Amino acid sequence: MKNGGWLFVLALLAGGPLFAYGCSRGDEHAEDHMGKGDMEGQQEMMDGEHAGEMGEHDKMMGEHGEAMDEHGAAMEKQHESMRDLQEEWLKAKAAMSGGDTAGAAAAASEMEKSAAIQDEFMLHRNAGNKEEFQRQAMEFRRMVMGFRTYAEKGDVKSLREVAPRIDEACNSCHGTFR
Numbered sequence: 001m002k003n004g005g006w007l008f009v010l011a012l013l014a015g016g017p018l019f020a021y022g023c024s025r026g027d028e029h030a031e032d033h034m035g036k037g038d039m040e041g042q043q044e045m046m047d048g049e050h051a052g053e054m055g056e057h058d059k060m061m062g063e064h065g066e067a068m069d070e071h072g073a074a075m076e077k078q079h080e081s082m083r084d085l086q087e088e089w090l091k092a093k094a095a096m097s098g099g100d101t102a103g104a105a106a107a108a109s110e111m112e113k114s115a116a117i118q119d120e121f122m123l124h125r126n127a128g129n130k131e132e133f134q135r136q137a138m139e140f141r142r143m144v145m146g147f148r149t150y151a152e153k154g155d156v157k158s159l160r161e162v163a164p165r166i167d168e169a170c171n172s173c174h175g176t177f178r
């Protein structure tokens, strides 16, 4: 054997473990990659689930949107009933002042219609105090009915007594709930 041959053997002896080391490192790398592969697989699964969740989310948002529309519609109805109530109340008082008791009765009758939906009101201020709101709403309707009855009888003196109490009832309820 020439020197080169010994060097080859030495190289084999030294390189064997190195080679083996290299191989095991390679395996580790392979594992790393497999690990990554799994991770990617999981990521895809998660994306899949996530997409499902997003679908749910969109659905929920859609429902929420509908709920908001319903809420908006109910609120609009609520505002409108109050605006009608105000308009008719101004008419009723003007008719009363002019001695037009029939006009006052007609306006009061419209007020009763507008006030009828008050029980369904969605409260913002003092929403937890629904009982008190309903008590005031009922009392208010009772007064308006009284006003209409006096108007139908042509009892202007009683109308003049009741009118300021109705104004107070508007203000009292607004003071707490509007």
Ligand code: HEC
Residues within 6 Å of the ligand: 075, 078, 079, 080, 082, 083, 085, 086, 089, 118, 121, 122, 123, 133, 136, 137, 138, 140, 166, 167, 169, 170, 171, 173, 174, 177, 178
């Ligand atoms: C039992 C309670 C109650 C009584 C009585 C009441 N209101 Fe109201 N009113 C409310 C509440 C609550 C709001 C707020 C409604 C809202 O924002 O949804 C309101 C709002 C209003 C508004 C604003 C409407 C709008 O465009 O948002 C007007 C105008 C109004 N009321 C007029 C009157 C008049 C006039 C009377 C009396 C003749 C009266 N209200 C009696 C509870 C009441």
